[in-house]
Amino acid sequence: MLDATLPRPDQGPLYLCDAARPRRRAAALEDLATGLRRWRLPAALARLDIRNRYRGSVLGPFWLTLSTAVMVVGLGILYSSLFKLEVRNYLPFVAVSLIVWTMINQTVTDACTSLTSAEGIIRQMPLPFTVHVLRSVFRNALITAHSLPLVFLVFLATGTMPGWEVLLLIPGLLLVVANAFFVSLLLGMVCARFRDIAPIVNSFMQLAFYMSPVLWKPELLGDTARWLPLNPFYSVMETVRGPLVEGGVAPLVWLSAVLYTGLVAVVALAFFVRFRGRIAFWV
Amino acid sequence: MPHIIAESLAIDFPLYHMGARSLKKRILSKAPLRLREDASHRVVVSALRDLSFRIGRGERVALIGHNGAGKTTLLRTLAGVYEPVAGRLEVAGLIGSLIDPSAGMDQESTGRENIVLRGLFRGLSEAESTAMADEVGAFSGLGEFLDVPVRTYSAGMQVRLSFAMATVMEPEVLLMDEWFLAGDAAFMAKAREKLTRLVTDAEILVLATHDMEVVREWCTRAIRLDAGRIVADGPVAEVLELA
Numbered sequence: 077m078l079d080a081t082l083p084r085p086d087q088g089p090l091y092l093c094d095a096a097r098p099r100r101r102a103a104a105l106e107d108l109a110t111g112l113r114r115w116r117l118p119a120a121l122a123r124l125d126i127r128n129r130y131r132g133s134v135l136g137p138f139w140l141t142l143s144t145a146v147m148v149v150g151l152g153i154l155y156s157s158l159f160k161l162e163v164r165n166y167l168p169f170v171a172v173s174l175i176v177w178t179m180i181n182q183t184v185t186d187a188c189t190s191l192t193s194a195e196g197i198i199r200q201m202p203l204p205f206t207v208h209v210l211r212s213v214f215r216n217a218l219i220t221a222h223s224l225p226l227v228f229l230v231f232l233a234t235g236t237m238p239g240w241e242v243l244l245l246i247p248g249l250l251l252v253v254a255n256a257f258f259v260s261l262l263l264g265m266v267c268a269r270f271r272d273i274a275p276i277v278n279s280f281m282q283l284a285f286y287m288s289p290v291l292w293k294p295e296l297l298g299d300t301a302r303w304l305p306l307n308p309f310y311s312v313m314e315t316v317r318g319p320l321v322e323g324g325v326a327p328l329v330w331l332s333a334v335l336y337t338g339l340v341a342v343v344a345l346a347f348f349v350r351f352r353g354r355i356a357f358w359v
Numbered sequence: 360m361p362h363i364i365a366e367s368l369a370i371d372f373p374l375y376h377m378g379a380r381s382l383k384k385r386i387l388s389k390a391p392l393r394l395r396e397d398a399s400h401r402v403v404v405s406a407l408r409d410l411s412f413r414i415g416r417g418e419r420v421a422l423i424g425h426n427g428a429g430k431t432t433l434l435r436t437l438a439g440v441y442e443p444v445a446g447r448l449e450v451a452g453l454i455g456s457l458i459d460p461s462a463g464m465d466q467e468s469t470g471r472e473n474i475v476l477r478g479l480f481r482g483l484s485e486a487e488s489t490a491m492a493d494e495v496g497a498f499s500g501l502g503e504f505l506d507v508p509v510r511t512y513s514a515g516m517q518v519r520l521s522f523a524m525a526t527v528m529e530p531e532v533l534l535m536d537e538w539f540l541a542g543d544a545a546f547m548a549k550a551r552e553k554l555t556r557l558v559t560d561a562e563i564l565v566l567a568t569h570d571m572e573v574v575r576e577w578c579t580r581a582i583r584l585d586a587g588r589i590v591a592d593g594p595v596a597e598v599l600e601l602a
Contacts, residue, residue, distance in 0.1 A: 091439050091454065094447040095369075117479040124476070128467045200462035201480065202439035269375070353442035357373060 111206020122214035190264035248315035262344035361452030368446035424584035430567035455530025460521035499523035533561035
């Protein structure tokens with residue numbers, strides 16, 4: 077394919093592939109760099125995905141906002157009386173929790189098909205695989221963005237407003253995006269090769285929903301709560317939820333969130349370096 | 360200098376998801392020619408075996424052979440889609456591939472949006488892609504249909520659009536599957552003229568085809584593949600004579 081973003085060397089080959097000296101790391105890094113530099117393509121594809129998914133629907137992606145809103149109000153009223161919490165305190169918590177969890181859940185589920193769904197393109201043109209991974213990440217980020225007005229509505233309705241600690245939201249979101257990218261890369265590859273992984277991931281995510289403090293507040297665990305940072309879902313979710321509704325994030329939670337992200341990144345990159353050349357045969 | 364050098368190039372397609380051991384045994388026990396078990400006990404199809412060739416500037420090469428001989432696989436390997444499992448491949452020059460033009464086409468988008476999307480796929484900026492849209496739109500002759508979703512196009516209209524999108528480029532190494540030579544007659548005359556220009560401007564042409572007329576008309580050299588191996592390589596007249 078004609079590729080204007082690649083520098084044109086005057087001398088030497090543009091495309092070199094030697095099975096005896098695979099240069100795997102250089103190829104993987106080049107893939108990442110080119111894919112990130114060409115972010116406009118995955119962004120355009122993600123927009124198209126959303127438009128096509130909700131084609132002809134009146135509310136479009138705002139159906140998700142609406143269903144989340146109904147969930148938040150319903151669960152907010154029920155669980156606040158179950159847990160004997162004040163609705164005014166519980167509602168902002170459950171609103172942010174549900175939105176963040178929906179995003180995590182969707183991203184992980186989509187991650188399983190990040191590469192297989194691009195099968196047609198992968199077999200026809202040598203695009204960086206990073207493009208397909210970013211497409212999945214951007215799509216879910218865009219869908220989540222539709223639910224953000226809900227957070228403001230709940231804050232207005234309950235009269236709670238976060239203080240300056242809300243600025244911590246920015247590093248929190250960056251961490252979530254990094255996680256989403258590496259999980260999509262790793263699961264995309266693993267699920268392309270082993271088709272049984274996707275159903276396993278799906279049922280695991282259901283378990284994770286109940287095991288993580290999404291609906292219940294961490295305080296309800298009492299003493300046991302100090303083990304919570306061992307749950308990666310909790311740590312990563314908390315970096316976004318904390319600044320919004322809990323007045324900040326404990327340093328330990330930050331530490332574990334960064335550690336998990338680093339771990340996922342290392343594993344994903346190691347896989348990518350080793351198996352990048354095989355992906356076209358897997359999908 | 361644009362060139363293609365392949366040295367004992369090999370591509371194996373692993374047959375994943377075949378499961379059962381007994382099935383594997385049964386398939387392998389028939390002593391097939393191209394199915395074999397590789398080092399990690401997978402059943403693989405040897406799509407390309409031990410290909411060595413060198414294509415220099417100005418050569419127009421036809422890949423010929425039966426269905427399944429490996430023509431399209433070789434094109435895709437040259438384009439950089441499949442990484443060879445053995446051997447070495449070097450392609451110098453800006454590669455343009457006309458393999459499956461409809462890949463990456465979005466059925467719900469209009470023709471114009473698809474042209475812009477194709478531009479992004481190729482690494483052009485949004486502005487450049489939009490500029491390309493007019494040129495491509497004019498060539499496709501779709502007129503008012505350019506702003507209608509591709510889903511509603513007839514098969515022939517889709518072919519026109521794909522062809523117009525795929526041929527807006529000036530590659531040095533042009534890889535082409537014979538798909539491009541099929542199309543409705545009225546459009547064909549126009550398409551042929553465009554292709555001829557594309558082919559003459561490219562420094563290297565590699566064309567996979569069954570049509571010997573096309574080979575005689577456009578190519579200077581023919582490589583005949585059979586079961587993933589090169590069985591003949593030389594000037595067109597010679598290779599066609601052998602068959």
